[in-house]
Amino acid sequence: MQQEIRTCDLFCGVGGSSRGAAMAGATPVAGLDMWGMATDAYAVNFPCAQTYRMKASSLKPQRLMDDVGKIDLLLASPECTAHSVAKGKKPGCEKSRGTAFEVIRFAKVLHPRWIVVENVLQMQRWARFDEWKSKLQSLGYHINSGVLDARYFSTPTSRRRLFVVCDREQEPSLPDQKNETKKTVSSILGRGESNSSPWPLSEVRTPERALATLERAERAIESLGDNTPFIMVYYGSDGAGGYQRLDRPLRTVTTLDRFAYVRPTKFGHEMRMLQPTELAAAMGFPTEHQLPKSTRREKIKLIGNAVCPRVMAAVVKTLTTPREAESKTAILRGREV
Template identity: 50%
Template structure:
């Protein structure tokens, strides 16, 4: 596994690469346009070639000159414009088309494996079939899966689309591990680590208090819980600590509420250290010297690293039943397992 040289397109804070490294792969490079992302990548992957620029303006040959041959290509193209995250703002087709850059890099680098990750909403995109068709024309066998991070030891409900590609075989299905499902309670820093404020103050937003009242009515006045902002799924704007965290995004959306010894509830926002645990990042992950808001964005943009660990291990595990390297390159087989794994439909 240590011989699997890996390059991370849209590397962000390094979630995919952290997962690949945990599986034994060697991270030799990454590219991202956002400086805090490449700063983070540099800190956590010393020795890797890091490019802080638009990968559309970067040539694969320039990458290979610094990294050497690439065996595994990781790609997490821009996803915001595939979802409702922008609200009523128009979606950008140019942003969506950054996903097609994986074709250009695959042609030049010829990696054995490719893992492309994105939101599930990418599937209806008009050019998604074209992306798969062109990868097949290059010679890749494909498998499409929707994986929920909570099935891989991550304390978060996070469903994402993964397109797996292998030049020699149809990739095996990635199966959940045997670890117990972790709850949001498991990510919390010890009580007293962070300052809190009284929930019921004159300046508190009415919507926030309404969320808290719904939670207290359901759980009782002695239970702790999370308020959930920016998104609705009929859950009332709160969630229990005894279930995995709802999907982490690029903005603060979770507030912890606990009853105080004086009978008054107190609250605080979840901190980057806690969100890092919710993403499955290792304890040794190093944040760059950026604002708290930028740290939250780094995490919310990332791939849950234990999911990528499971994917890379599955890709690199020999399987005679899936080995079809002798077949012609054109018209390579592909398989969709989008409905093959247990999942719960949870809104972001």
């Protein structure tokens, strides 16, 4: 890796991409997001970086360059919710999808050697996806893309996302997915909990409990047994029964409050929802990465929208590490000089 890789993070959110880039040895120097909670979190975690609270379309790339100088690596996670099939072809949705073209606008001026774009898998079915890639190619970039799952990158959650990697100088590669993580839900339970003030749990079987919740719990208990703790999963449609074991990675973290920890006691089963710090741990954020002072709902939304740092770290390291052929060329050039 070169001496310093200066990184700009468009649509930075809570800073998952920048955290991953930093883990790979890069230096975050700028982050942009229109959501105040996101930029608050970004500024706290990357105090040496310039933070912009605005739409990407409102920032002139030349201003960014004047503020922070050269950019080697451009990271971007454009708006992704509009790529959902349920969103249809509404004009507002196409405008949201079109935020991906901000990457082109910034690349034209910043001329970064590398670009990494992360998004949901459905982006590949976007009507303008090929046009978008062609515009990147017209700027001189070699492009590769693929789907990576966080559970193959020492992250205790399953999260499949599309990564598009670009390199001006050579064909880019994506990291291998060979070894599934050994980290499980059990490894995140209690992250951020105070010994003096533990999180309260409530009885599962109560008259006030929603029928659907009781049915999920009963299916899990019938399958796993009376003495096995488990995670109850809300808003799922994969036929898994609305629960999962603790001895495997957490199912995909979303912007919804969808996971409850259930454990047996001698008085019956009790439960609590997973806390934001536990969800952040499931996404692979290190303990030093701070969440903003905000509501629980806002924290979960930030985490659910984030990029898993360890996945981005692997992507950046693979993309920016000189390959053997490139290293030999550099040595030969040095001898010629």
